[in-house]
Amino acid sequence: MENPQTIAELGELGLLERLFRYCPGDVIGDDGAVVALPPGRHLVVTTDVLVEGVHFSDRTTAPADVGWRAVAANLSDLAAMGATPEGITVGLSLPGHTPLAWVEGLYQGMADCLNRWGGVVLGGDLCRADAVSVAITALGSVAPQRALYRSRAQPGQAIVVTGYHGLSRAGLELLLHPEWGTGVAQADRDRWIAAHQKPRPRLDAIAALWEVLGTDAEAGAIAAMDSSDGLANAVLHLCRASGVGAALQAVNLPLERALVDWVGRSQALDWCLYGGEDFELVLCLPRAQAEALQVVLGPDCAIVGETTVATEVELWLSDGGAPEVLSFNQGFQHFG
């Protein structure tokens, strides 16, 4: 066909040739890609699957944003492990009627995110399916003594959260219900929609961490996780993995003023804790280090509470009553 519009018209080999443009030449055309990791570093691997209708829809997400988000979600996991991105593989399931422009948009978004944060497309697989899904595996590298785990928190550490939370959820609501946002300033609206469509993996926060701790520092008793499934979920996982509890102060949670003004404090708090997809980091570390990190990362980095010898994660509201006990059940459940 002279003017291919769908991937069925283009055929598998034709589509592959188009997609090879997004890969470095030396990884194309073999059964696998060979990657030299930096000397002395360990491999870090993580994987995420995005499914049309579950994780994205044409209503709210352009193909380039699907690609960006898919890569950003994986790079966020690498950041949470303290790793530097090396590359990704892409397992792509597509209906035959998918427009070529959609697939090229997807790859352009992935390439843009990789160009911004590091890593290349190392390979992939294409297959036919009734719905679009994008399975990405991200590969990173880390000096083994600087790998970050969820299980390293100790009681009495500060809990640091990078970035405001709830913004991705706010952006999604604005995309689904534009009429709700008539009273929202254009700059806020744009920023929240960007938080949803083009999240930034916080690799910069890891660089800042080592800048604060010094060139010879090791991860030691620092615990980390990303907040992709919600801030509450991340704190709960860190505590469970480390065998500690946590006391969080609601007044210290990273809420954007404009968001509170729009939806009220209670709704903003709910989105902050349970909205998910903010792709920020939650770290547990000694308070002096936490305060130094906060200075480097700036005002949207918050110390939200501390780890405890208890087993529960308590949220202290500012009205002085009994704390709320947070649980996984309130959080994001794919099969709920």
Add this chain to the structure above:
Amino acid sequence: MENPQTIAELGELGLLERLFRYCPGDVIGDDGAVVALPPGRHLVVTTDVLVEGVHFSDRTTAPADVGWRAVAANLSDLAAMGATPEGITVGLSLPGHTPLAWVEGLYQGMADCLNRWGGVVLGGDLCRADAVSVAITALGSVAPQRALYRSRAQPGQAIVVTGYHGLSRAGLELLLHPEWGTGVAQADRDRWIAAHQKPRPRLDAIAALWEVLGTDAEAGAIAAMDSSDGLANAVLHLCRASGVGAALQAVNLPLERALVDWVGRSQALDWCLYGGEDFELVLCLPRAQAEALQVVLGPDCAIVGETTVATEVELWLSDGGAPEVLSFNQGFQHFG
């Protein structure tokens, strides 16, 4: 629920807990897994997506066989690169009504294949979807001077094929049409069905190659690819990547006698060349080395022809007429 039957009843966290049993303890519960590669070796990465209704169906494939095949297909790609398996990640899309027993069967099959050939489950992702799909990324390691590429073939080399071809297709036909196989001996039938359901990645052939070439040998001008998309497809890819042609002798193609007896020589030849999913290896290497490799691998390893300075892949039939020119168009096309 006391007796969970579907993953919707079990919930995501409950399912994850079941699946963690198939992972080593030290890779569970973080945003990624940390892997130490053997010193001096490079990473090799490859990925494959299997979709229900396209790559497998409940009619022909038990869940444990879906798991085995998915892993075997990826390990076959690692073998084609000359790599040793280190581990896999699994991106699993599932409808909520999927029986738990199906998912556990899938993981058991993957674990069995990894136990047999090497590697562990390093991580994964679960998500809800309307159809089952399994996206596997396999990670291996290779001494860089022993990595095998498709582009290294030179004119005048022998083309070696491990194993009989067409057996996986024969097994599939027997599963779809049991009545066709009434004249087939039980042992043949079982072997062909096993070739389809539980293919063996030819990691042993790579070990044999280095045994033949010696401990200090390097890959040099050896080219390799697996035959997952068919023997003809593999030869065509090797030739295109290396800028050579090939002359194949039909009489030397690895056909099983019993298969020819069952379906006739013409059909057996078609399945041998285009049937696909045999997961054997095709190598181009100097003739003396090829003959030595054949001695080690035994009678089902064949020298099927040689590379040429031409650009075409010619198949010489035994009747002495003009050769057939093979092309990709006859092969397996996912979006055709």
